Amino acid sequence: MTTHYLVLSALLFAIGGAGVLVRRNAIVVFMCVELMLNACNLAFVTFARQHGNLDGQLIAFFVMVVAAAEVVIGLAIIVMIFRTRRSASVDDANLLKY
Amino acid sequence: MELYAPILVLAVLAAGFAIFSVTIAPFTGPRRWNRAKLDAYECGIEPTPQPVGGGRFPLKYMITAMLFIVFDIEIIFLYPWAVAFDQLGMFGLVEMVLFIVTVLVAYAYVWRRKGLDWD
Amino acid sequence: MNGTIQAPTIEYALLSPMLIVFGAAIIGVLVEAFAPRYLRKSIHVPLTLLALVGAFITTILTALNGLPDKAAAMGAVAVDGPSLFIWGIILVLAFISVLLINDDEQFVAQASAVPGSTDEEEAVRSGFAQTEVYPLALFAVGGMLLFPASNDLLVMFVALEVMSLPLYLLCGLARRRRLLSQEASVKYFLLGAFSSAFFLYGMALVYGYAGSIELKAIADSLSTVTGQDTLLYIGTAMLGVGLLFKIGAAPFQAWKPDVYQGAPTAITALMASTVLVAAFGALLRVFWVALGGLEWNWQPVMWGVAILTMIVGAVLAITQTDIKRMLAYSSVAHGGFLLTGVIAIGTFAQNTQALSAILFYLAAYGFTTVGAFAVVTMVRDAGGEAGHLSRWAGLGKRSPVLAAIFAFFLLAFAGIPLTSGFFGKYAVFAAAVSGGALPLVIVGVVSSAIAAFFYVRVIVLMFFSEPAADGPTIATPTLGTSAVVALAAAATVVLGIFPQPVLDLADQAASALFIR
């Protein structure tokens, strides 16, 4: 029964991961990461139901908090570099090569 | 699950109605073609071209969104605490005071940094 | 759900070091909010230092009062020997790094001002400084304290983020070469978030397997739960990815050189020393306490990772032309050496030996690193620090003392006897050998020979080649910076000649291993 949810979460996670790896726009990459976090939440809640204990749901709360904090900081950073570069493409970020 | 089923029923009704009326809208009314009607309305002046994706808008809104997230999270924690307050007792009070004070500190910081000013 | 909840209890005394640090950080935020600009720095610096000292003292007091036999805060935080030792290291290193941070020259005047814009000029001219650095650093340190001490995965995850997020920001605050710095922070952030997502999913899977996220419960479940092994293995792997990323073990080392180069050097010093310590604490906890019973499954992988890390770190370092990148790769290599200790798990005695070895290594390495980066901050160019190795040519002539100290640090990195690095390496390798990882040690030795090459190359550059005409100037160090260098050098010497006391301390800390 709960397997479907797990599969879904796995899919979401995979999609997010793929997105991080292939997409070029920092914001999109960043959203993919958030997608991965939410996939984790789904998995947590599903497992919580499987095990019949609430830990999973509780964790989901904390994950949301952390995700929120990450969003705040991440957007701050990306906006910062965007204002300097006028572009949010991670490919343009190539100063750090040896 | 049973608790949620009725909501679903209502959702079907509402969605059905909304979609229906949105879709029939073009057909109920008459058609009188006119270039001006197809432009976005800007009090009669030539509409300013909008970049694809809506272009960029003031950072201010983003900051508001961020603040909203932060406080919404705080609320997430306040509700369970409030519900279970009687069982948690002193512990709950102390911890929540610490929590709220912390949030208030951040809040004061934002305030002083003009994070809350719109001009 | 409506069952009555038992109000939990928290041992505030045991957690006091963390509480002090976090409290100070919050006060710092208030200072930012309300103190007038010209006062802030003069409030922040003492506040931060005092907080760290206070936390250190409480740590020692806790250690003196004897270790508790069970985890604190409803089993969420394990305040045991290793934790306390690691706390000690982190706090001391953080203290030193803060002395380094104290040197204004490094941080942007106003982060929000676009580089090269008039705002920036104005900000610089009116002598602003982004004093948020101090609270941020304190928050990061608090996270570092919690990270290795966390006794369940959730707390560990939260700590991981509390530790990382401020660092992401701090990386972007360099005063000079701001584009590099901002880029570093973006890269660090994206990769860091990516890896923590992996950690989280691994956590989810392990939770799915064990039905709990407490390390102890997971350890117990290994024997009871059956038929879910796939979950467990994948989960373990993903947890590993998350943790190894923080350590910068290959193949997850990509961020290290970029971030180390881009970040303000003081912050690099903070990261390079303390984060490694904290991350190893956490790694040990997860893989020894929770997954110790799974040893036979993760050990082979760890072997691979360790070997790869050592080789990659050593080999890539050779190709570097920037001093900070080189140090970054060297820290990758050192991470590999430490991993050999992590693998050397076995009997109780064996574990204690390995653990204390790792702890000692971390201490030794941390001091040397901070010192090395402190020296880097002093070698300045027109455009800021003279990162490129060629600019370091003939430094031995310009300022023999500085060059000599730096050479000494490098020798310590290379593990030449009579430096702290040697005993660190020796302890870990000895533990590994007695743990039956002899091949690993041989690889380690070979790669440290390779590593020696590029350390030596820098020394050659500094001493045996003629200084460039327009060579970098040696900034007359601030009191703080010189203190840092002096402290680090002293630590390196003392640990190199008379390591016994620290070794004893590490032994005591490791004697009881981790509490479960």
Added chain:
Amino acid sequence: MRTLLVAADPTLADFGKDPLWISIIKAAVIFIVLMLGVLFGVWFERKLISRMQNRYGPNRAGKFGLLQSVADGLKMGLKEDLMPRTVDKVIYFIAPVVLAVPAFLAFSVIPMGPMVSMFGVTTPLQLTDLPVAVLLVLAMASIGVYGIVLAGWGSRSPYTILGGLRASAQVVSYEIAMGLSFVGVFLFAGTLSTSEIVSAQASGGTFPLGGLNIPMPSWYMILLIPSFLIYIVTMLGETNRVPFDLPEGEGELVGGFQTEYSNSLKFAVIMLAEYVNVFVVSAVSITLFMGGWRAPFPISMWDGANAGWWPLLWFFLKMVLVFSFFIWCRASLPRVRYDQLMALGWKILIPINLGWILLVATVRAMQMESANKSLVLILAAIVLIGCIAIWWRFDSVLQKRKEEKAAQVQAEFELLDAEPAAGGFPVPPLDLPHYHGVERKEVPSGTN
């Protein structure tokens, strides 16, 4: 009688038992009631507001113009449906739906009466109830925001985008205050399920002060006045009603986010959604603060008042009252400036709210026999002193700021007068260099 009352009070356990057809009936009824409610609401608003302004208001279509809104609806259906070239078609279509559906859904957890027997099935007068019912309401409210943003975004015109952004910013800002204002209620009710909150307002219990037990009012609107007042304000803000109807501020933004939705059925849906939202927030205010479907004080003397179908009456009466309050505001209040709006939401409602929550919690804690009073008092003292200290410092700063601002404005006007041509109000001659105001000195953040 008490016992009967309690028996009649539905609790969470009573839900989820209905057979499907009952649920369908309930849902349909709610849906229809809301639709009719909108028709009635539009007419009632126009009528009442015009009476307040000494006008007749609609009085042609049907008796008292009762059919006016029906006529309007038909008219909208027969209008031409314009769709500018530039719009993003999909979003443009979806937006009204996204706006409307959640509005209806939020109503599904509103309790309208006790257990009654409906076609032989005893069931509460409430579509359903959840352990987290109130969260559902909030969730729906915030999903509605998407509708606004999408509408503004999809129609690709500066006005709509600005309107959409403003609307969303405003709604989220007020949502926080709203959410916080509920906390007090939960502290007392100890649950998030609406039906149980209502039953919790059955009797106020007593407050032991000194020796004697003072009977407490049963409605939270009295017990938690600050929460209630804050909720009232946020309720207005949340639904973009006067005085907070910035998003469609005709003055600056034409029609705000709905500018491009010409007067057709699409617009009808949007408008419908807005009214339903108004009903939802009023229903929530009734449920959480005004004892829900329970009869108000004098009537509640009569025992039968809270049993059977009667409560429906009380509920809708309260609805009408609250709705008229909306209209009253609209008739009497001017629209606030946007910065004032945000300032009110962020700088006044939220801090007061948090402070109030702490206060309530402290009082509750004091009541607990297990409580360690001294600790509570110490905590309270610390927090209080801290807040006062900060506020005192703060206030001085704000004062300084105000003076600076005033000085600047003063300077600007002097400069204006100094410029002879610029005096030529209302329209300066075109050749005059365009006036942008004196470039004001940037006060670097945090300086005093």
Added chain:
Amino acid sequence: MPWLSILMAVPVLGAVGVSLTKSDKLAKQLALAVSLVVLALTGVMAAQFNPSSATRFQFAEVYDWIPRFGVHYGVGVDGIALVLIALSAVLVPIVILASWHDADGTGAAAPPKRSVKTYFALLLVLEAMMIGVFAATDVFLFYVFFEAMLIPMYFMIGSYGGAQRSYAAVKFLLYSLFGGLLMLVAVIALYVIADKGTFMFPELVGVIQDPNTQKWLFLGFFIAFAVKAPLWPFHTWLPDAAAQAPAGAAVLLVGVLDKVGTYGMLRFCLELFPDAAKFFTPLVIVLSVVGIVYGAIVAIGQTDIKRLIAYTSISHFGFIALGVFAMTAHGGAGATLYMVNHGFSTGALFLIAGFLIYRRGSSQIADYGGVQKVAPLLAGTFLIAGLSGLSLPGLSSFVSEFMVLLGTYERYAVPAIIATSGVILAAIYILWMYQRTMTGPTAESVKGFTDLNIRERWVVAPLIAVIIALGFFPKPVLDVINPAVDQTLSNVHVDQFTPAVADKKGAGQ
């Protein structure tokens, strides 16, 4: 009285003093004084040494250093160590005197002026470490000195050497470091496997029984030593290092540092892993014989004086290793004696070559010719040193080389015979070099040469004296060495050794 500790402490303190002095001149004088003090102390200590006493390590001191690792500060000397310590003690003052101007930047092709103080301070530190490495009776302590020694030498070559100095320095350091790290693994493994909880050498002797383990550990140690005492094919760093180093440093490098390798073989490889040593003997013998011949032949082909001398040393180290692994009383004693003699004779060669180069500014043989006309004394001493190098009877090397060959012949006839060819080749390269540089028509560039001045005479005199003395009367040294060698061999249980088989083995290679 803790002689050895004092011997180590004095130079270290001296080094500190030197680095604190204000003027260069003062620094030099102080350094010289210190080294002489060390020499005197060594003499006194040597006088008190009792060769025939039962206790093997005399003047022993043992203190816990790092109990956690079972590491002690353990020092003590037997005959072998004593003579080597004496060797270094003697050489250092001479070297200091010889390299009086090396760092001044005067002289024809000398590198630009460097810090004089540093140079002499490094010299003294090096001396302390050399004494320490020979005196260490704790394997770990030995290793620590063994590695730490590299650093001062590295800086001496790198900052005060010739044109290619930094290349040579790095090569030297990395080779030795690599060997050292392999040894570190072996050291750790030794500790773990022995499981004695201590590193004290006496307690570790004969602990490792399992032959297989022995072999691996042996290799770990042996490679390190083979790199150190450049044994073919690990020798490639030596010519560069020796050629680029300033003459003084070269003397210490070839004369003493490399001895640590052969000393290590004799002391550790043999005694700790006797069976493995026996197992590997044929291999080592072959390597040393090849080294002898190869070194000699390549030396003949050299055009650079210093490189030539370096290659001769490679050949000589072949002899020493041969003697060590012959595992006969004569072989061992001869090898030990050879270490001493080689130190003096090669030292002399390097120093005098150094004087030549200091005058002419080039180390190319082709740039010289007919020196003996303008500087007879210089040429004469050079000849004596050279003859000692080719082990002319009556000069010191002869005795030791003869003993080595004799000792080897007792077990391995064929290698001994082949090795003998090394002697002939030696005659060729020494004499041919002498002929090319000193005899013949005086080259233009050599015209202005002054003969040895007072300082240089003071440098050369003692060396020549020692060479001749040991050539005629090596007995006192041998008396000190022999008991120690016998002790060593008894620990190796050579008696269980069957020459016939080994002979076949040796011949078969």
